[in-house]
Amino acid sequence: MVLCERRRLLQxxxxxxxxxxACSLEQEEGPEGGGGGAATGxxxxxxxxxxxxxxxxxxxxxxxxGWCVCVRSSCGHRVSRSELDLRLQEVRVQLEQAVDLLETDRPDQSVRLLQRAVSQAGVFLKETHSLQGQLADAMARAYSTMGEWQGAASQLERSVVAISSQYGEDSIELGRQLFKLAQLHFNG
Known part of the structure; x- marks a missing residue:
């Protein structure tokens, strides 16, 4: 597999x-070496x-x-793929830390960390990105731990958008999210 596909699947x-x-060396080689980014165009x-x-x-x-360039001709903004990868990694680390806080019964601290991560991710990730779904799911878990059912439900609704985009409207993954959402509404 090429680097971008391998990394996407691992993520x-x-x-x-x-x-x-190996992945770092392949990324440095760029697309000619079968790695880094997509081809021009x-x-x-x-x-x-x-x-x-x-x-x-x-x-x-x-x-x-590797670069990512805005497709809107009026903008043309570009950002390096390595910078985006670094930003993604930072958000993932915050997500992991927030989940650790949840598991040690500190949901309020988890929510603060997740809010910061959501804010950072919102700059460069659309709501349909799988990481946005993971952040929303963790936030829903934190809110439900605190008994804030409405907050949990609104976060889980955000997660449903990402799950639906990633797996499809008829997927078991979406069914699980919708079941969790129904449970939250029932508890609320």
């Missing part, structure tokens, strides 16, 4: 961004958004370096 299945030596990534205008980003390669 979706195991919730981490691989930065092992690749279509827009429907889950990434421009930090300036919120338009979709398109992955491309410039002089062997």
């Amino acid at each position: 979706e299945q195991y919730h981490f961004l691989c930065i092992c030596q 690749a279509g827009p990534d429907t889950h990434l958004q421009c930090g300036k205008c919120k338009g979709p980003l398109k992955q491309c390669s410039v002089d062997g370096a």
Whole structure:
């Protein structure tokens, strides 16, 4: 598998961004080495958004370096793929820390950390990105731990958007989220 596909699958299945030596070397080689980004002219990534205008980003390669460029001609903002990967990793670390706080019965601290992560992710990730769904799901869990059923339900509704986009309208994953949402409404 090429690097971007391998990393995407590891993120979706195991919730981490691989930065092992092999992946890092392959990323440095760029698309010619079968790694880093998509080829020039690749279509827009429907889950990434421009930090300036919120338009979709398109992955491309410039002089062997991976970039994401806003598809809106009026904007043209670009950001390096490595910077986006770093931002994603920071948000994932915050998510992991927040889940750890939840597991040690500190939901209020978890909510604060998750709110910060959601704010950071909202700059470059659309609501349909799987990480947005994971953040919303963790936030719903924290709110439900505190007995704030309405807050939990609204967060779980955000998660449903990402799950639906990722797995489809007829998926078992979406069914599970909707079942959790029904339980929250019942408890509320």
